[in-house]
Amino acid sequence: MPPNRPDARRWYSGIRFRVTLTASSVVALMLLASGITLVVLLQQSLIASLDAAATDRAQTVASLVAGGDLGPTVTNTGSESSLVQVVDSSNSVVAATSSIDGQEPILAQPPSGGVTTVLSLDRMPAGDGPFRVVAAPVRLPTGSGWVYVATSTLQVDAAVGNLAALFGVGLPLVLLIVVWALWRAVGQVIRPVDAIRRRASSIGGEDLSQRVPVPERSDEIASLAVTMNEMLERLEGAALRQRQFVGDASHELRSPLAALQVQVEVALAHPEDPGSALILEDVHGQVVRMSALIADLLFLARSAEGAPRRATSLVDLDDLVLSEMQRLRELGGRAVELDGVRAARVEGSERDLARLLRNLGDNARDHARSLVSIRLTTTEKWAEFSVTDDGDGIRAEDRDRVFERFTRLDDARSRTVRGGGAGVGLSIVRQIVRDHHGTITIEDRPDGQAGAVFLVRLPLALNGGPFHS
Ligand SMILES: Nc1ncnc2c1ncn2[C@@H]1O[C@H](COP(=O)(O)OP(=O)(O)OP(=O)(O)O)[C@@H](O)[C@H]1O
Ligand SMILES: [Mg+2]
The missing domain is CATH 3.30.565.10 (Histidine kinase-like ATPase, C-terminal domain)
Structure with a gap:
C-alpha cells in the first residue's frame, strides 16, 4: 500500500493528534504562566504585608523611645515574632527584644540617608533566616539612633513553597485531563469522517447507488457528507443516462440491421433473381439512414461528454x-x-x-x-x-x-x-x-x-x- 494512502496514516500524523497537541500545548503554556504568576504574586504580597507589619512595629518602638519609655529590653506583644534592636549613633545596641539580648547589631552599619529603609538579610546570629529588616531612624536621649526590626521570611517561603508544590502536582494533572478530554472530543468530531472515507472507498464505478453516512449533527462534516451524496446522485444519474443511451442506441440500430440481414440473405440466396437489384436499392437506402442515425448518435454522445466546442x-x-x-x-x-x-x-x-x-x-x-x-x-x-x-x-x-x-x-x-x-x-x-x-x-x-x-x-x-x- 502506498505510504500516502489514508490507511497508512500514522497515529501522530492525523488531525486528532495535531489538534490535541496544539490545544494542549496552549493550555500547558497558559497553566504554567498562570501558576508562576500566582506564586510570584503570593510571595510579593506576603512580603509586602510582612514589611508593613515590621514598619508599624519600628514606628511603635520609635515612639516609645521618643517618649523615654523604653528600657533595655523591648517586649513583644501578642503573637509578634519579630526581633527588635535599638542602636545609637555608633551602632551600639541600647535596647533589644529578649531573644537577641546581648547580640551584635542586626545591621553591621545603619543605612545611609537617615530614612526608613527595608532590606533583605540572608543570615543573622539569632533566629532562622532569611530575614526582612526594617531600619527606622529614631531620636534617642543621647542623640540620633536607629530601630531595627527583623522578621524571618521562613513562613512566607514555606507558604509560597507549598503553593508551588501544589501547582507542580495539580497543574500537570489538570493538563492530563485536558489532553484526555481533547483527544476524546476531537475523536468524536472526526469519527464520521472516517466512516465517510470507508464508505466512499467502497463505492465503485459499477454501483453508484450507495451513499456516504450523514452524521446527525448539522456541522461542516454533515454538509460535506450531504454534498458528497448529491455528487454521487448526479454521478449515478449520469451513469444511468449513459446506460440508457447505449441501450436505446443499440436498440435503434438492431432492428434495421436485422432487416438488412434478412434482405441481404434473400438476395444472396437468389442472386439471379431480378428482384435482387430492388433489394439492393432498399438496402442502400437503409444503410444511408443508419449512417445518418449513427452520425446523430455520435453528435449526442460527444456533446454529453462535454467535448470542446467546434470552431466558430x-x-x-x-x-x-x-x-x-x-x-x-x-x-x-x-x-x-x-x-x-x-x-x-x-x-x-x-x-x-x-x-x-x-x-x-x-x-x-x-x-x-x-x-x-x-x-x-x-x-x-x-x-x-x-x-x-x-x-x-x-x-x-x-x-x-x-x-x-x-x-x-x-x-x-x-x-x-x-x-x-x-x-x-x-x-x-x-x-x-x-x-x-x-x-x-x-x-x-x-x-x-x-x-x-x-x-x-x-x-x-x-x-x-x-x-x-
Ligand atoms: N412539427 C412537429 N409536429 C408534431 N410533432 C412533432 C413535430 N416535430 C417533432 N414532433 C414529435 O416529436 C418527436 C421527436 O422529434 P425528433 O425530431 O426528435 O425525432 P424524429 O423526428 O421522430 O426522429 P429523427 O429526427 O431522429 O429522425 C417526433 O417523433 C414527433 O412525435
Ligand atoms: Mg426529427
Missing part, C-alpha cells in the same frame, strides 16, 4: 434559412412558404446551425398536412427563427419531453412522410441551441389553427458575439 465563425443565418427552404422545396410533397426573412448574423458553427434548421425542417415536413412556413426576424439582440407547420401540433404536456433523446410521440410517428425517425433530431436541436447560447420553445400557431411552431432565438453577433463575453 460569423454565420449569416438568412443564407442558411434560404438554403433550407430550397432543400425542402426540392424534396417536394409539401408547400414551403417564406414568411419573411431578415439579415441576421450570429456567431457559431455553420455546420451545426445548418443541422438545426434541417432537423426542424424535416420534422415540420414530416408532420405538416400541406404547408410548412419559415420565418426569420430580428430584435435588438436576437435572431428569431421559426418553423411552422399545419399538422396536429404538439400538446403542451409533451413540449418538454419531445426534446429528450429517443422520444417519439407515437401516433404522430405513423403519419410521417419518412416513416418515422429515431427520435434524436430534437435533442440534437436543443444541444445546438444551448451551444449557441440561445433558446428554443414550441408554441401554438398565432392564427389559432392546428399545427406546431418551433421558435428558436439566437443572440445576434453584436459586439463580438456571445463567445467573447
Whole structure:
C-alpha cells in the first residue's frame, strides 16, 4: 500500500493528534504562566504585608523611645515574632527584644540617608533566616539612633513553597485531563469522517447507488457528507443516462440491421433473381439512414461528454434559412412558404446551425398536412427563427419531453412522410441551441389553427458575439 494512502496514516500524523497537541500545548503554556504568576504574586504580597507589619512595629518602638519609655529590653506583644534592636549613633545596641539580648547589631552599619529603609538579610546570629529588616531612624536621649526590626521570611517561603508544590502536582494533572478530554472530543468530531472515507472507498464505478453516512449533527462534516451524496446522485444519474443511451442506441440500430440481414440473405440466396437489384436499392437506402442515425448518435454522445466546442465563425443565418427552404422545396410533397426573412448574423458553427434548421425542417415536413412556413426576424439582440407547420401540433404536456433523446410521440410517428425517425433530431436541436447560447420553445400557431411552431432565438453577433463575453 502506498505510504500516502489514508490507511497508512500514522497515529501522530492525523488531525486528532495535531489538534490535541496544539490545544494542549496552549493550555500547558497558559497553566504554567498562570501558576508562576500566582506564586510570584503570593510571595510579593506576603512580603509586602510582612514589611508593613515590621514598619508599624519600628514606628511603635520609635515612639516609645521618643517618649523615654523604653528600657533595655523591648517586649513583644501578642503573637509578634519579630526581633527588635535599638542602636545609637555608633551602632551600639541600647535596647533589644529578649531573644537577641546581648547580640551584635542586626545591621553591621545603619543605612545611609537617615530614612526608613527595608532590606533583605540572608543570615543573622539569632533566629532562622532569611530575614526582612526594617531600619527606622529614631531620636534617642543621647542623640540620633536607629530601630531595627527583623522578621524571618521562613513562613512566607514555606507558604509560597507549598503553593508551588501544589501547582507542580495539580497543574500537570489538570493538563492530563485536558489532553484526555481533547483527544476524546476531537475523536468524536472526526469519527464520521472516517466512516465517510470507508464508505466512499467502497463505492465503485459499477454501483453508484450507495451513499456516504450523514452524521446527525448539522456541522461542516454533515454538509460535506450531504454534498458528497448529491455528487454521487448526479454521478449515478449520469451513469444511468449513459446506460440508457447505449441501450436505446443499440436498440435503434438492431432492428434495421436485422432487416438488412434478412434482405441481404434473400438476395444472396437468389442472386439471379431480378428482384435482387430492388433489394439492393432498399438496402442502400437503409444503410444511408443508419449512417445518418449513427452520425446523430455520435453528435449526442460527444456533446454529453462535454467535448470542446467546434470552431466558430460569423454565420449569416438568412443564407442558411434560404438554403433550407430550397432543400425542402426540392424534396417536394409539401408547400414551403417564406414568411419573411431578415439579415441576421450570429456567431457559431455553420455546420451545426445548418443541422438545426434541417432537423426542424424535416420534422415540420414530416408532420405538416400541406404547408410548412419559415420565418426569420430580428430584435435588438436576437435572431428569431421559426418553423411552422399545419399538422396536429404538439400538446403542451409533451413540449418538454419531445426534446429528450429517443422520444417519439407515437401516433404522430405513423403519419410521417419518412416513416418515422429515431427520435434524436430534437435533442440534437436543443444541444445546438444551448451551444449557441440561445433558446428554443414550441408554441401554438398565432392564427389559432392546428399545427406546431418551433421558435428558436439566437443572440445576434453584436459586439463580438456571445463567445467573447
Ligand atoms: N412539427 C412537429 N409536429 C408534431 N410533432 C412533432 C413535430 N416535430 C417533432 N414532433 C414529435 O416529436 C418527436 C421527436 O422529434 P425528433 O425530431 O426528435 O425525432 P424524429 O423526428 O421522430 O426522429 P429523427 O429526427 O431522429 O429522425 C417526433 O417523433 C414527433 O412525435
Ligand atoms: Mg426529427
